[in-house]
Amino acid sequence: MSQQKVTQLYWKNLPELLSPEGNKVQTLKGFDPEFIDIVDYIIRITHRIWEQKNIGLCVDYYGEYCPVHTLGGYSDDVETVVKNTLKTIGAFPDRSLIGENVIWRDLGEEYGYYSSHRITSIMTNKGPSEFGPATGKTGRVTTIADCICYENKIVYEWLMRDNSFLVKQLGLDVLEAAHHFAQLPDNATFEQWRQNEIKRVKAGEPSEHQxxxxxxxxxxxxxxxxxxxxxxxxxxxxxxxxxxxxxxxxxxxxxxxxxxxxxxxxxxxxxxxxxxxxxxxxxxxxxxxxxxxxxxxxxxxxxxxxxxxxxxxxxxxxxxxxxxxxxxxxxxxxxxxxxxxxxxxxxxxxxxxxxxxxxxxxxxxxxx
Missing domain, CATH: 3.10.450.50 (Nuclear Transport Factor 2; Chain: A,)
Structure with a gap:
């Protein structure tokens, strides 16, 4: 299937993206029939969870076991995905997500699809966050979420967010925000993963995910x-x-x-x-x-x-x-x-x- 038949985000407005027309252009084995391609899947489930605040839908669209790697922590169960989503929206209740691009790869029928979703968010800090007490200020932040999507669920995720730009706009010092972040409880699985990654990267070894x-x-x-x-x-x-x-x-x-x-x-x-x-x-x-x-x-x-x-x-x-x-x-x-x-x-x-x-x-x- 030609890539150019798959949804492309640029030059499209949100209503058009949320109501795609035409037939399915990718196989999408095991995905709900409403989705026409992997980009459509990513855009619409993100909108439902974050924009419409249907946080419970994480249970439908994330695997029960789903490792999520960030530079600040690790989780591997859908309940934690729900909890972390609630915490983020609690701190930034008006958060909007603008999908700027989804760069994808077909991993084959056995593995599903890999998506790299770049998002710009506008949000106001109305509640306490991992960076400190609420500031009442509004910021803009870029996030890239890399996900493996298999049979209608996200089953693995790497999440990167430009938090230093966000905290600057909130009127916070980056290092002070880091000190506040460092007070969060340790996660032994995360620390082991981080130490293993440091050794791997210093040795120039490839990732285990191939x-x-x-x-x-x-x-x-x-x-x-x-x-x-x-x-x-x-x-x-x-x-x-x-x-x-x-x-x-x-x-x-x-x-x-x-x-x-x-x-x-x-x-x-x-x-x-x-x-x-x-x-x-x-x-x-x-x-x-x-x-x-x-x-x-x-x-x-x-x-x-x-x-x-x-x-x-x-x-x-x-x-x-x-x-x-x-x-x-x-x-x-x-x-x-x-x-x-x-x-x-x-x-x-x-x-x-x-x-x-x-x-x-x-x-x-x-x-x-």
Missing amino acids: WPTKIADNALAIANRWIDQLFNQKSFSHAAELYHLNAKVQWPGGVEAVGIPGIKGVLIRFLSQVPDARATVDHVGVTDFEDKGEDIAIRWSIAGTFHSGDSKLSKFNGQDYFVLASTHLRIIDNKIQQEWTVFDEVAAYANLIKDYQRANADTGVASC
Whole structure:
């Protein structure tokens, strides 16, 4: 089935997306017959759960056992999905979700579909959250949810959200929000996963999650070059080969840049705090962007030794630093025209704080 027959989000308004016309264009084995393709499934169930606040529908659309990885925690049961959704909406009751893109991959009949869903949310902080008491302020945040969807249910998820940009708009200091986040109870399964991921990424080993369906050679090559040349080799002269001269990037913390010099600056500033970083490409998906190019979704991880010249952060120097990230690239004429990179800086700092507290538990040294 041609990708161009599958729902594409750009240039479509919400009523059109919520009431698709025409016949089913993908097999969707085991999915409800109302859904015509995997993009339609993702958009409509997200709308029902988050926009219409039908939180109980999580039970219908998530597997009873569904591992969910974030940089700040782990869960693997649908009851926790319901609880966490309620907590988020309780803190941000007017949260709206604008689906900007769904980049998908057919994993084969045995495994279902992989979707990478980029969302912009507008929301007002009316209740206490993991970042602190309610502020009453409104913020905009980008999220990318990577999901494996099988027979009408999400059965695995990696969730990345630009929380540092959100807390800045709420009038909070990022590090103070991280300290508040670090007070949440430890999760032994999450800590074991994080330590295993740090070891894996430092060793340059592939993710355990692999599927047999082929990924387009060109998309895979671009993803591997982007990670290897910029993050592993730190060879920033390659940026001019990877990006168009007027390319635009969006990074965590509300960071934006246009043009090669600015893009190099974003990358260098990030990598300067983890100069020995190694990064791995953990998944690649690609879909057509009309007839003009293609959209590539890269889920990736980076690990290394933290090193900051900031006096507020320098006490964490020498500790392991790990990020779970997702990037959407718009490729025109084999170069990046636009980039959206999302990871949770607040959770990354919170993990540094928790590691510092564990290491100094017997000495009574504080982390703030």
